[in-house]
Amino acid sequence: MSGAALCVNGVTWRPRKKAPLILHPTSFTVATGRVLGVVGPNGAGKSTLLRLLYRFQAPSSGTIEIDGANLWTMPARLAAQNVAAVLQEQAAAFGLSVREIVALGRSPHLTGLAKPGPNDRLIVDQMLDLLDLTHLAHRDFGTLSGGERQRVMVARALTQQPKVLVLDEPTNHLDIRHQLEVLALIKQLDLTIVVSLHDLNMAANICDEILMLEDGHPRGFGAPDDLLTEALVSNTFRVDARRERLAPSDAHHLSFHLPTI
Numbered sequence: 001m002s003g004a005a006l007c008v009n010g011v012t013w014r015p016r017k018k019a020p021l022i023l024h025p026t027s028f029t030v031a032t033g034r035v036l037g038v039v040g041p042n043g044a045g046k047s048t049l050l051r052l053l054y055r056f057q058a059p060s061s062g063t064i065e066i067d068g069a070n071l072w073t074m075p076a077r078l079a080a081q082n083v084a085a086v087l088q089e090q091a092a093a094f095g096l097s098v099r100e101i102v103a104l105g106r107s108p109h110l111t112g113l114a115k116p117g118p119n120d121r122l123i124v125d126q127m128l129d130l131l132d133l134t135h136l137a138h139r140d141f142g143t144l145s146g147g148e149r150q151r152v153m154v155a156r157a158l159t160q161q162p163k164v165l166v167l168d169e170p171t172n173h174l175d176i177r178h179q180l181e182v183l184a185l186i187k188q189l190d191l192t193i194v195v196s197l198h199d200l201n202m203a204a205n206i207c208d209e210i211l212m213l214e215d216g217h218p219r220g221f222g223a224p225d226d227l228l229t230e231a232l233v234s235n236t237f238r239v240d241a242r243r244e245r246l247a248p249s250d251a252h253h254l255s256f257h258l259p260t261i
């Protein structure tokens, strides 16, 4: 797998013509293999932006390019070879096993009515192993816990071998161990990644750049240490944010308190 440059130029989104904008003009570039974190309070527009990136809803204006190719004018199959997504809410896939769900990730790579070949099966096995799912391969997806389902969806997205991986709150439902594993995986993947996260310390830890959204407006873009200042975090989230350095790593750590009146 290898990443691609993602270039977002002035995208906006509104649910219908003449409705107020939910996402105001937003532009940024993610270089090949970098991890962009999208953060902001509830209702800031994080999922709305992500939906434009995995071709679920079209931008009302602006363009999204992957290595210079317009994501929204390329054929759907090509788009699916370029971008995979892991979403917060997964439709229950009744009757399908874990292995069958993960194997669905190969669909954009199969031509016509072609059946999966040995290479496709090998990729599925590798991703089941990577996400610690081999022992669950034959279980009905509908019987899994929330965290197990989340790992299946990450495995399916990786089986798609995309260039850009979009993850909406990927650590929801995961216990601490599996959170750390999914975050370590995100850090180590040779892909371009856009991930929305509520935990700002987690975002600072795994992201190369952060985009801060508030009320559908981009409020800042930059390296975590530069962007996540006490002032920006306090103003955007309406809290008192303190930033200190942790020993012995010397990494920044944010803590939050309700403002005293």
Ligand SMILES: Nc1ncnc2c1ncn2[C@@H]1O[C@H](COP(=O)(O)OP(=O)(O)OP(=O)(O)O)[C@@H](O)[C@H]1O
Pocket: 015, 022, 040, 041, 042, 043, 044, 045, 046, 047, 048, 049
């Ligand atoms: N189809 C729609 N029609 C009208 N409003 C919408 C639609 N989709 C989203 N919104 C509104 O747009 C705003 C942004 O929603 P979005 O889900 O993108 O926020 P978010 O930053 O992902 O929030 P959260 O952290 O709570 O998941 C919210 O106020 C939401 O109610």
